[in-house]
Amino acid sequence: MDTPVLDRVNGPEDLKKLDVVDLRELAAEIRPLLITKLSQVGGHVGPNLGVVELTIALHTVFNSPVDHIVWDVSHQSYTHKILTGRKQAWTDPEHYDDVGPFTDPAESPHNYFNIGHTSTSIALADGMAVARDLRGSHENIIPVIGDGALSGGLAYEALSNAATLHSNLIIVVNDNEMSIAEDHGGLYKGLAELRETNGQSRNNLFKALGLDYKYVEGGNDIPSLLAAFTEVKDIDHPIVVHIHTKKGLGFAPAEANEEGWHWHAPFNPETGVALKQNDKPTYADVVLDELDSQIANNQPVVAITAAIPGGFHLKKFAAKHPDRYFDVGIAEQQSITFAAGLAEQGARPVAFENTTFLQRAYDQLSHDLGINKLPAVIVYAGGRVTGGDPTHQGTFDLAMLTNIPGMTVLTPANAAELRAMLQWALQQTAGPVAIRLPRGNADAEPLDADFDVNQMRVVNAGSQVALLAVGSMLPLAVEVAHRLQDKDGVNATIIDPRRVDALVDQNTLAKLQADHKLVVTLEEDSLAGGFGEKVSRYFGPTAVRTLNLGAKRRFDHEQTRDELMTEYQLTPDTATTAIEKLL
Incomplete structure (x- = not known):
């Protein structure tokens, strides 16, 4: 039996000893490794399967890490990691956790940045190219960006600036005709024309910006890629190499459902069926159900997403209300300012965001919504302690949003509160409202009769200790209260704050002074700038x-969620112990 080609590849230099037959066999060996590991740990399936040949060709022609390859988002960098000395993280299950899901300079000299968000690679490469020229060196700088990422405004800015350079910059556009979901925006008509004309269409965005251009139809054909990269290697000016690839290539479920397999939880590698099924209602479903009711009552509701419809089941909304749904592409800034324009003209926009991506639109939240006091609604997910990846960390949202003047931030603890808060947000006209979706599946807890967004809910009236639990922390507060009662005889007050941007309900807080020694805040967010600081000031x-x-004010790299929750004293044991020490 022949020795696997991958056994002979311990670094990019080994690729240069292989012929085309060996390189094709290498690609055939890598794909099953990707599928096997992803089926067990989950991750980005389609993006990685689509660039196996592209990555092999890049590392065969160029000389990494002397030549610098910068992966946009870097969610497609698994083959890159395999070829640059980290293959054990795919060949040995005991080492699956040795590498992260994105590029990280701490892992390897072949990585230059922690990257997990999109549209950044060309701007990073622009800076690297200028620094190289100042040093007087001549290495190749190669950003690799997907067609979906071109919808981000930073990509345009970087392309425009790249055209002003007078030295080597090789911009590889990996065009698989998909973003996370389908592409949205006018530029994609131009990309389609370039594909249809083998790169000859006069409608060429890249040339219009002043860049040289080359098209490669065979984006999963190693000889075609080797020829293209060899031709542009050491070029003395900026050029775009536009490459047509197939997302999810080599795994039938991923090819058939490119959106569903952009990222996937662990699955059966034979059938593609997820190992854990969840058919329970989600909090996103609660929101969509309420929007349906609002539209039925002739409210001018418009739903907006920035390329992440799957996370909120928005395709269902789009099918029912196609004229009320807008996917603006990977362009969070556009989604917020677009919402501002809608709100100013009387529409009631609801922008669906993920907290780790929403931070990309901070100026729009402050300048376009906050200053103008426009009643747009932002429904966002992901506000929670997350482990293992600083690029998708979910503990900065409350500090970011609650400190924008005029921004109301609501943290429902259950489905009933969520629905009532959304109704209120769509009726009020004072300014923007952000609603943080709770974690987990939607519950069936009834709404209290005297619901008021500006009134804290006293879940249990006690004494000595008060537990103010933000959103999804309410079950933790209930458990801690049980322990304090059982162990210490303390009947703790439990409060659901509901609104966390300001302490508008000071009456509830004032009443605590009479018979409470300690007020405890529990939040899945950075303490610096968070809700707890406001309560402590009061x-x-x-x-x-x-x-x-x-959470601590830091970027978390390798810790799991469970480890972080323990460290942050947000488990029943650790929270109870911390409280007992102060009693």
Whole structure:
């Protein structure tokens, strides 16, 4: 039996010893490794399967890490990692956790940045190219960006600036005709024309910006890629190499459903069926159901997403209300300012965002919505302690949003509150409202009769200790209260704050001063700038002590969620212990 080609590849230099037959066999060996690992741990399936040949060709022609390859998003960098000395993380299940899901300079000299968000690679490469020229060196700088990422405004800015350079910059556009979901935006008509004309269409965005251009139809054909990269290697000016690839190539379920397999939870590698099925209602379903009701009542509701419809089941909404649904592509800034324009003209926009992506639109949240006091609604997910990846960390949203003047931030603890808050947000006209979706599946807890967005909900009236639990932290507060009762005889007050941008309900807080020694805040967010700080400032001049439990102000790299929750004292054991120490 022949020795696997991959056994002979321990670094990019080994690829240069292989012929085309060996390189094709290498690609055939890598794909099953990707599928096997992803089926067990989950991850980005389609993006990685689509660039196996492209990655092999890049590392065969160029000389990494002397030549610098910068992967946009870097969610497609698995083959890159395999070829640059990290293959054990795919060949040996005991080492699956040795590498992260994105590029990380701490892992390898072949990585230059922690990258997990899109549209950044060309701008990074622009800077690298200028620094190279200042040093007087001549290495190739090669950003690799997907067609979906071109919808991000930073990509345009970087392309425009790249055209002003007078030295080597090789911009590889990996065009698989998909973003996370389908592409949206006018530029994609131009890309389609370029594909249809083998790169000859006069409608060429890249040339219009002043860049040289080359098209490669065979984006999964190693000889075609080797020829193209050899031709542009050491070029003395910026050029775009536009390559047509197939997302999910080599795995039938991923080829048949490119959106569904962009990222996938663990699955059966034979059938593609997810190992864990969840058919319970989600909080996103609650939102969509309420929007259906609003539209039925002739409300001018418009739903917006920035290329992540799957996370909110928005395709169902789009099928029912195609004229009320807009996917703006990977362009969070556009989604927020677009919402501002809609709101100013009387529409009621609801922008669906993920917290880790929403931070890309901070200026629009502040300048376009906040200053103008426009009643757009932002429904966002992902506000939670997350483990293992600083690029998709979910603990910065409350500090970011609650400190924008005029921005109301609501943290429902259950489905009933979520629906009531959305109804209120769509009726009010004072300014923008952000609603943080709770974690997990939607519950069936009824709404209290005296619901008021500006009134804290007292879940249990006790004494000595008050637990103020933000959103999804309410079950933790209930469990901690049970432990304090059982172990210490303390009947703790439990409060659901509901609104966290300002302490508008100071009456509830004032009543605590009479018979409470300690007020504890629990939040899945950075304590710096978070809700707990506001509560501590309120009680500062009083005799009541405060304890803020939440995330540290830092980027978390390798810790799991469970490890972080323990460190942050957000588990029943650790929270109870922290409280007992102060009693």
